[in-house]
Structure formats: structure tokens, C-alpha cells
Amino acid sequence: MSEAVIQKEQAAEEKKSFKHFLSKFGALIGLIILVVVLTFMSDKFLTVNNVMNIARQSSINALLAIGMLLPILTAGIDLSVGSILAISIMTMGIVSVNMGMSPILGIIVCLAVGAGFGLLNGLLLTKLRLPHPFISTLGTMNIARGIALIITAAAPIAGFPFMIQYLGREFVGPIPVSFLLVIAVYIVFHIFLTRTQTGRHIYAIGGNKEAAHLSGINVDRVLIIVYTISGLMAGLAGLVMVGRVNSAFPLAGLSYELDAIAAVIIGGASFFGGVGTVWGTLIGAMIIAVLRNGLNLLNVSADFQMAVIGIVIIAAVYVDVLRQRNSKKN
Amino acid sequence: MSEAVIQKEQAAEEKKSFKHFLSKFGALIGLIILVVVLTFMSDKFLTVNNVMNIARQSSINALLAIGMLLPILTAGIDLSVGSILAISIMTMGIVSVNMGMSPILGIIVCLAVGAGFGLLNGLLLTKLRLPHPFISTLGTMNIARGIALIITAAAPIAGFPFMIQYLGREFVGPIPVSFLLVIAVYIVFHIFLTRTQTGRHIYAIGGNKEAAHLSGINVDRVLIIVYTISGLMAGLAGLVMVGRVNSAFPLAGLSYELDAIAAVIIGGASFFGGVGTVWGTLIGAMIIAVLRNGLNLLNVSADFQMAVIGIVIIAAVYVDVLRQRNSKKN
Amino acid sequence: GCSGGGDDASGSGDGGGNESVSVVLKTLSSPYWKYVEAGAKAAGEELGVDVTVVGPSAESQVIEQVNMLEDQVSQSPGAIVVSPSQPDTVVPVLEQAAQTDLPILLIDSDADFEGKTTFIGTENFTAGQEGGKLLASMLEKGDKVALIAGALGNPATDDRIKGAKEALEAAGMVIVAEQPGDSDKTKAMSVMENILENNGDVKGVFAANDDMALGVLRAVEAKGLDTKVIGTDGTQEAVESIISGGLAGTIAQSPYNMGYQGVENALKAIKGETVEERIDSGIDIISAENAQEQLDFLKSISE
Amino acid sequence: MVTHAGSLLELKAIKKSFNQNHVLKGIDLGVRAGEVHVLLGENGAGKSTLIKIMTGAYQKDAGEIYWEGLNVQINNPVDAMNLGIATIYQELNVIPELKVYENIFLGREIKKGGKISLIDHKKMKKEAERALGMLGQDPKIADRILGELGIGQQQLVEIAKALTLDAKLIIMDEPTASLSGSEVEQLYKCVEQLTERGIAIVFISHRLDEIRRMGDRITILRDGFKIDTLNVKTTETDHWIELMVGRSLDEKYPKQSFTLGNEGFRVENLKVAGTTEPIDFSVNYGEIVGISGLVGAGRTELARAIFGADKHEQGKVFIDGKQVKIKSPKDAIRAGIAFITEDRKSEGLLLDQPLDFNIAMANMKKFKNKSNLVNLKAIRNEAKNYVKELKVRPDDIDLHARKLSGGNQQKVVIAKWLCTKAKVFIFDEPTRGIDVGAKVEVYRLMNQLVESGAIVLMISSDLPEILGMCDRVLVMSEGKITADLAIKEATQERIMKAATGVEEASTEQFIKAATGG
Ligand SMILES: Nc1ncnc2c1ncn2[C@@H]1O[C@H](COP(=O)(O)OP(=O)(O)OP(=O)(O)O)[C@@H](O)[C@H]1O
Ligand SMILES: Nc1ncnc2c1ncn2[C@@H]1O[C@H](COP(=O)(O)OP(=O)(O)OP(=O)(O)O)[C@@H](O)[C@H]1O
Ligand SMILES: [Mg+2]
């Protein structure tokens, strides 16, 4: 091969990898447009303080969304995350406040209850062979919320020990710990999904369940792991929420699944499975958080807020559609 | 062929058609079990009065669910039905109460607004080429609710003329008009889905969009019709709701999409499209209504109700899974 | 049944010749409504009435509440006590029920229904006004204040905000922000953080319920501000916060009394005694001075 | 450039590219009424792309289309249908959830008269039964749900659909790839009848004997260019191959013989769910064993049962004399078995994932490094090697599998299984849809596998292939093994007799059908 050819190939590789980057994180353009517009509209928007606010406000949804990404990658869904969040923090409250046990135990209980209900989702789906996780997780959504209300008689629990509050409350320099946690979790998920066997199998199952099965992938096992992790992340999001508001209440996380799903889909994942990335999901979660923050800063009235959110969701995704169409033309 | 063989074949045919019937309306077994159990547990349950209560209480969800069936048959979803219901009845209220115009005009406006927002869903999906109706209908869900709040300054509207209330309020003998409406609508949908070209094309698109396109089906046109009808049914459900409670409020229909989707899926439809029937959907809607009613009659507290509903949803679908497994074995 | 049938039904069904009262609330999933339930149940115990308390899983489940009301009516209780989430929506069912001379009592939120025996409660608008006045009393004229509303379209929280707004404006406060917190603690906290970004000098906040007030307080404390935060409902968590120097105050609409008086007067109606057409269950303005008292009371009713 | 006056369809200088990939670089093609016009070219030569431009599934970048002498635009499938072009695509285009007759009339349902114009299910069913009958099928299947039929029958439904269209031109993209025996024969008859009525057929196939039997003219494509259009009757097969691959091919079946070794693989008493008789057979090192039989004979079911994809009721599997317990494909792969499935699209590929992922999918474990993470670079390198070795085109491992031509997709599936480094290879119709050149590559690969000490089993409906490449052939019929023949004693007659279990006369017919001669 002549050198000229090699150089040309390298250039092509680079050009391709930038395209590749954009194609993976298409929603980024939507986010950038949103940020630019808001910066023009409010001088308070692009301040360190406010950016940190957004980082913190996005964290609960970001944690739920990264958990939600896994079921969606397998062409499934998890409607129960909001309810699992609630039952996780209520049991933590009972253990570490009402019963006064060690905060570490409380944290373990919180995460274990989350993972446990996730496991239940996975087992219902695979062992009962329910036709779609919509059913199993809709069931769990009601069951978990019901139990959360029953065990606490609908009363909130406040006054958590500092250790439990740490994640949701503290800062490292100007940066909220909860956002550092999000970044760490996302990196772990990125490695998990791209570099581990189970992670790759998740994509394979979403791409073609039958082919995955015939390629020796234990589909049931992977699905159980997927829903367990989603539940675990709901527990973790709950931990952050408790730290943030220093109280646990049984209606916490009500309808949070919608925001989480929206973040994943805005981030470029497909409901038909096999397509979606960790960083896309982060961008999706940021778009939602930036939007909410911007509307508050601009003091947009409540009724208009709803309509604007609707329009921006559509617009953000449409920008991505346009970009893809253009890149195909070239 | 000997006569014996012919007879055997006929018997087999009959057996098959009964199986076929069961396979189509599998959820029926779940419903029957539920009814039997509740009849034993409450002597108020199987009374004419209560059955009519159930019929009436199921009607709003039944209308939303039959609308929802169409998007789901095309492997889509419509999250906006609850919001469309709200905007439809608020505009009807403005026209026929606040502005005092003719009730007929009000009804027309109600249905037209519903269909109009449905049309918007269809256009967003097909013309903007959004990747999944989750996005377009999530957008519309917010937009429609926002507008409903804006145009009424969040205030409810009461005192509708009799004609508007008729559908949701009156009875023919002991039978509520709203339930008669449901039956009529379901019959029309049954004919539409099984006997018209567009109806069959809905199934075809859900089964294999690419193949449908290559067979000359105008996929976009069918999808637009699908979402428009779903919106129209939301408007009709709103009309029934207004009759039922003689008032319209902008938060009406909040999170009703979940119940509607649940009815469709419990009724045996598949999220992956192409599979699902009108009568299955009706049974799904009845299961939900019977369950809620039964729990109320038994004075089960709200928190326990949640947990029980979760369990019953899973159980109802599981009964169907078991039945299918058995019928495969034979 | 015909008139008086309710007595027979409850008599034969539940034994002991007890009267029965069905109480249909907006929801049972929040402390406030649990207090109402506690009041109603206590009255039942003390007066020897069979009390059934039901309510949907959330206040937004409006039609579900109507369904529950219908299902209760079809069980022919001696009387119905109801607190409608959307007042107009229960009217058709109540009209139907009233045809059998069933006593119907409204609590907490009134409805435009002619046949009602009485309304027991206080206007949410008044509660909001009191909250506004309380907040204004802690501030100087011209101070900046913010309002945190519930989900728009929820009549109870909307009315409170209207009342508070009127009182604050009358007292010469400047309202710089009015944003929705969807009755969710976490959302209210985020909203307040964002408001503080724009208006770091907000001196006071009125929130349409205590959950949101506590979320707001959290945002304020994190900034190290001493902004006064007033909530509504008088939940235990809020009262405890007042005692520990957190919230500046809360407006309690005596939920326990409403429940108790609801059943008490229902029994009167069943027995044919006269019931006042409108009963004010009273508003408690809770601040640092009387918070401990209120806490003791709340603890006593939740056993 | 010769243009034929009186051509039904005339393509001029058609160009098409996908991104940087120039697939068609100026193709001319004339199709006359009443002829069978064959398109021949290697996998990825652009045959399917060319016909998709004729049917409106793709838009051409440049060039012109003439229909009966008039310049026409074909912008979508409806335009093509209106002109009178019916198409059977290479990949099945059916709605599994609908009934067979509904699939046949999809998009042009027969309606009753009247204002509401409801669909006339009865009439559609009747017409469908007639069309299926023409193809020698049991008319009763018209009322079945299409997804319940085997892949071959589904393909026949597609053909029936084209027959009912009253078209002037029927395009068939490898219609026989998933058919065998009598079905192919029926198709030939149908095509004859159609051409007699003046209907033109554009026919794509990699089966040269079939082209010789049916074709009138043949157009050869290579590297996006049209090389030549020839008269089938007056030209040699070898000449076509030369034009198609750019060089001459030495032999179609590069059979190599190795010394027969010990028994390496044995199936004992295996009872496939739903069948009555258990199955026994064994394979030795150094031999290739073929499994022959008619469509539906149960060969795929047997392979799936061995592989653990379906539950089997009883039976043992031995590798090197040691019993291996197989309950799932995972167990099978761990035991060293590879199963190259017959339906690449639904059972083999992740269509929306790049090639390297597809190739590594069945053996991620292999690419784990010390820290238990998957080494992406190693995957890329390995994938690149296989892509080169199997001559996958284009050789871009970042391409999504969906974008490859059918034959190249098949190569990717083979690469996936090679990557598992298995000991036992079960090929199910491995050369379906791949070109003559590539077929030879696959056969060579089998030789290599045997040479390197692997066990090779090949399920095939292509008799010459079985006879050309195998040392021994097992014949199946109705779920049973009805013959086990050394290749020397395996004549076509004997195989077919065992496959059908019927008398000589119809056996002959089958041979004709299966061999195309
Ligand atoms: N949608 C697409 N996007 C990108 N490339 C495509 C697409 N469809 C086809 N190609 C490319 O076009 C080339 C020709 O493909 P085509 O399917 O026409 O080949 P073919 O001659 O039919 O081969 P085969 O014999 O294997 O069916 C291939 O290189 C293929 O990768
Ligand atoms: N999806 C299905 N539904 C119902 N019957 C099926 C299905 N697939 C296969 N069969 C039936 O199972 C039997 C065995 O089929 P199998 O696919 O194993 O045959 P085969 O010899 O591999 O033929 P082919 O050449 O079609 O692959 C046949 O009777 C066939 O009709
Ligand atoms: Mg092709």
C-alpha cells in the first residue's frame, strides 16, 4: 500500500469516527441547542452555581434512567422503578430511623430491597413466562407501592443519619456528591455494557432473542440480571433522594418511570431493543433536567411549562432525526 | 375418504374452533375465575345493581382501551389519551357551558378536538419521522394537558346540558347507556378491524412494516388513521366522563393511559404488534373494572388494593400463559 | 331500598343494631388524610358506629373516587361522609343517593349539592389566607416572597395559593415567583433551588402543602439562608420541623376534627336530630409557640 | 449497447450507491415479454439492488426506466404494481400474524360491493386456494396463520401472491433457495405456463443447473457493471462462471478424502419431542456426513434437538466416546458443537449490529482478558480475519449486518461459528443463497475442518452437493433415518427412495426436481 493510500484511509477512519460519535450521541445537538437558547434567555443559567443545581437535580432521574436502559436494550421496559424506589427508602427508614439500627445496615437494606424487587420482576418475566415485562413490572409497581404504604401507614419518615444523607446532600468542592456518583455509575455501566460478556449479551438479546439463544446465551439469566440491576438502581436513586430531602415518604417516585423512559428514548435508544448507549441516556436525562431548570429560572407559569416540555421533547428528538437524515445523504 | 375419517376430521375441526376461541379470548378464563371468587366473597357482588355499576365504571376505560388497541396493533403506543380526554372536555365545556352554545356543537367540538390531537400524533410520527410514538405521544400528552390548563385557568366547568350528559348518565331499563355505547363501539371496531381493508392493514403493519410497505400499503396513511381514531376515542371517553360526573376538570384522565394499555395487554395483545383482538380488549377492561369494584365491595383499604391489583394483573395474565402452554402440549 | 332502608340493611348485615357510616376521602395515601381517617374511626369507636373509610390511591384518581362512592352507596350504609377531590364530580352520584333520603355530609371540601346535610371544614382559600398572613407577619413590607403550588388543577392546593397570594399582596409583599411543585417533596426542592438562583434574596415562601414546604426548607437551608417557609396541613413531620427551628409555621385545617365531627353528625342525621348546615372545624395556626402542643395531640391520635 | 425493440422493460445506465459504496455503476438491461431473464452475479454484485430499483423499493441515483417503450418513474411499490410488476423478494416479505390468504391479497384485498365495501374473505380464500393449487400445495393451508408454516411454504405463499397479481413481469429473487423437491418442480411448471402466456420473468438464482433448465437469456453482473447478456441455450456454464467471477473455476465440488478415523460423534436413542421413533447415528473423524431428505423431513428438528435448542424427550450424545449433557445451546457450545442455522435472518444474525459483534457473539468468553473484560480490539482483529478468509463483501466490519447482501450475511453466520472453535459442526443448508464461487469456499472450509480434526455434518436439500461433498449420507423421512449410505452406493435413486418411501415412478420425478436435470 502506498503511503498516500494509508493517509487517506486514516483520514477516512477519523472522519468516520467523528460521525460515529455523533451518531451515537445524536441527542447532544439537541442538548447544546437547548443550553444556548437558555443562556441567551437567562443570565443566571450558565453560572457555576446553576450548573451544579442542574447536576444535582438530574441525578435521581439519571440513576433511574441508566437502570431503565438495560430493560429497554432487551426490548423490555420497567414500569416499577418509582415504586421500588419508594419501598426501598421506606424500609431503610424503618431500619435506620424507626428501629434505630446502623446506617450502614440501612443502606444495605435499601439497595437489597431495590435489587430484590428487581429480581422479582426478572423471575416473574422469565419463570412465569409472562408475555411482556409491561405486565410483570406493572404488577410489581402496584405491589411495591402498596407494601410501602402498608408498612408505614402512609406516614413519612424523617431524620436520617448523616451517613445515609451523604450521597444526596454533600458537595466535593462545588460539585455535588450525587453527580459524582452519577458519573461513576455511568462509567461503570459503560464498561459493563461494552466490555463485559453479560453486557454484550444484553445487546444481543435485544437485537435478536432467538439468535442469542441459539448462540448459547442464557437469555433468562441475562434478563434476570437486567431487571435486578434496574431495581438496584431504583434503590440507589432512592438513597440519593433521601439524602436530598432528608425524608422518605411512601408516595416518593410516583410516575418517575415516565421521566426515566423519556431520558432513555431521547438519548437514542430503541424500544425494539439492541440500540442505545450509556452516554446517550445521560444526555437524555440532562435535557430533561436542563429544561425543568430553565423553565423555573424563566418563571414560566405552570400551565405553560407543561406545553413547553412537550414541545421540547419532540423538538429534541426531531433534531436527531434531521441529523441522521443529513448524514445519510452525504 | 371413508366416513369415519370425515367424522373424525369434523370433530377435530370443532375441537380446534373451540380451542381457537379460547386462544383468542384467553383472558376470559381469568375473568371468570375472578368473578367466581368475588361472588363467593361478597353477596353484594353478583347483584343486578352492582353488575350495572361495573358496566358503567368500566366504560371510560373500555373506550380508551379500544382506541389504544390500534396503536398497539401497529407496534406503537399512545401515551396521550388521558390528556386528550382532558382537552376535549374542557373545550366542550367552554363551548357549551361558558359560551352557552348548542350542546350538539359542544359534542362535535369534543370529538373533533380529540380526533384533532390524535391526528397531530399521527402527523408528528409519520411526517417528522420520529423514531417511536412514545416520543410523539409523550410530547402531545404534555402539550394537550398544558393547553387544557391554560385555556381554563385550571378551573373546572360544571353544569353541562342534559344532552351532553345523556351518554354517561342515563339508563335504558337497568342498563347504563354508556355500556350500550361501549358494546356498539366494540362491534364497530370488530368489523373495522376484521372486515375492512384499513383494519387488516393495521394488523399487517404491526406484523411486518417493511413487508406491508412493499405490498403497496400506504403505511403513513394507516398510522395517521390509527392515531386519529385513538384520539377520537379519547374524546368520546371524555364525553361519557362528563355525563357521569357532570363536570369537566383539566386534570381529568391523568395517567389513564396505563389502565388502557393494561386492558389491551391483559386482553392478549402484543407490544410487538400484529396480535390482539377487540373482544380480548373488552375482557381486559372488564377484569380491571371487576377487580376495582370487588375490592371496594370488600372494603379492602387503598394500600392493600394496590398490592392486590398488582397480584391479580400478573395472575390474570399467567392463567393465560398456562392455558397456552397446555394447549400447545396437546 | 326506600327511606329508612339503610338502617335495616346495616342492622341485619353487621349485627348488634349498629348504625353504619361510609366515609369516602380523597385518598388514604397521605398523613393528612390518615388524620381524617383516625378522627372518623375514633368517633366510630366512641359512639358505637360502624365506620368504613375508603379512598383512592391518589388525589388525582378522581373518577376512581366517584366509583368508590357509588360502590359504597350500593351497600346501603346509614349515611355517607364524603370529601370530593373535584367537588362537582360527586354531585350526580349524591343526587342519586339522596333520592333514598340517605344523609350526606361533606367534609374538607364543599360541593354545590343541594341535598347535603352539612359541610364540615374550612375553606382552603381561608387556610391559604391565614398562611399568607402568618408569613407576612414575620416579614417587612416590600420583602420578596415565592409561592410553591401543587399540581395545577388540584382545587385544594390552587385555592390555598389564591388565598395566600391575596393576603401577601394585601400586606405589601412582592411575589417574585409562583411555580408548581406537584405536591412532591423532591420536585419542590429542585424548584426552590432554581428560584433561589434568580432571587437569592427571597425572604419568605408559602407552600400549598407541608411536603413541599419541607422540600423548600431543605433548599433554603442548603444555601444557609434564613428564609421563612410556611406550609399547610399541619402534618407531624412539619410540626417537628417547626419545633426544631426549621419551618416557620404551618396551617392546620384540623383534619382529625373533620373526620370525628363528620361521623358524629352523620349519626345525628341518621337519628333524625338536627344538624347545623355549616360546621367550621377550625383552623390551627401553628408556629414555634404552639408546636409542641400540636405534636402531642398528633401523637395521641396516631396511637 | 444493444437495445431491443419491443422490450417490455428497459433499464438504461442505472446507478446506485449506498454512502460511499457504489453498488450499481451504470447497468443496462432489457427484458422481453415471455422470456425468463436470469441475473447472475456473485454475492453482493448488486442483483437484489437492481431489482429493488425496478420495484420501487429503492430509488435509483441515475438512469432511466422504460416500460413498454415509455419512460416511467417508479417511486414506490405501488407504482410498480400498477405497471404490472410483481416481486418475490429475496428475504421473506410476509406478515406472520395474518392468514395465508390474507398475505396473498395483502394491499389489494378483494372487497364486496356496496357502500361500506367490506372485505370478501370467502372470495379471497377461494382465489388463494386456486393459486396454491397451481403450485401443487394443499389448498387448505390458505386458512392457516402464515407464521405457523415452514420457511419453504412461506416462500410458496409469496409466489402464489405474485401469481394472483395478473402481472406482466414477475421478478423472483432466489425463489428456490428455501424450496426443495416437488416444490421447485411445481415452480418450474408455473413459470413455463406464465411465459407461455407472454409474461416475462426476471429470475435470480445461484443454482446453475436451474438456470440452464429454465432461463432464456442471462445477464451477468460483476463489480456493479453489466458484463454481458447471453443466450442461455447457446453458451456454456463455465463461460458464465468465468464472466461472473473473472476467472475460471476448477471444480464445483473440491472433495478431498481423508483417512477415516475413530468415531468422534454419536447420537444414541434420541427422541425428538412429538416424534415416535428414536434416532441413532454416528460420525467418524475424517468424513463428512450429509443428511438428506425432503422439506419437513425433520432434519432441522433433529439438529435443534441435538443442539439443545428444543427439548428432547430422551437420548444421549457422545463426543469422543464421552457422553455430553446438553440441555441448552449453551451446553452444546460448551461441549464443542456449532450449529449453523438455516434461517440466517431470524435465527442467526443481529441485523442492527456490526459484523464484528455478530461474529464474536457466540463466544464472548474467548475475548475476555485478564481483568475479565472483553477485548474489543481482539474482536475486531479476529472479525477482520474471518471477513477476509470468507471473502465477505464489503469487508467493513463496522457495517450493520442488515446492509449486507443475502449471501454475505450467510458468510457472517458461518464466521460466527468458526469463531467458537467447535469440534462438531452441524451445517443446516449452508450454501443456501451463496454464489458458486463462495460455495466452493464453504466446501473448502469443510475440508479444512475435517482435516484439522473436526466432525462435520451437513444438512442439505441440494442432492448434487450431498453427492459431491459427503463421504456418507443419512436420509430422513418423517422424522426417521431411513437410510445410511456410503457415498459410493448412494445413487440419486436410492436416496430419493429412502426420502420418499414411495415407488419408483415418483422417485424419478423427485430426482429430476432436486437436480434440476
Ligand atoms: N440498504 C443498504 N445499505 C447499504 N448497503 C447496502 C444496502 N443494501 C445493499 N447494500 C450493499 O449493496 C451491495 C449489493 O447488494 P445486493 O443485495 O444487491 O447483492 P446481491 O447481488 O443481491 O447479492 P446476493 O447474491 O448475496 O443476494 C452489497 O455490497 C450490499 O452490502
Ligand atoms: N413453525 C412450525 N410450525 C408448525 N410446524 C412446523 C414448524 N416448523 C416445522 N414444522 C414441521 O415440523 C416438521 C419437521 O420440520 P423441519 O424443519 O425439521 O424439516 P427439515 O427436514 O429441516 O426441512 P426444511 O428443508 O424445511 O428445513 C415438518 O412436518 C414441518 O412441517
Ligand atoms: Mg440478493
Ligand SMILES: [Mg+2]
Ligand atoms: Mg431444515
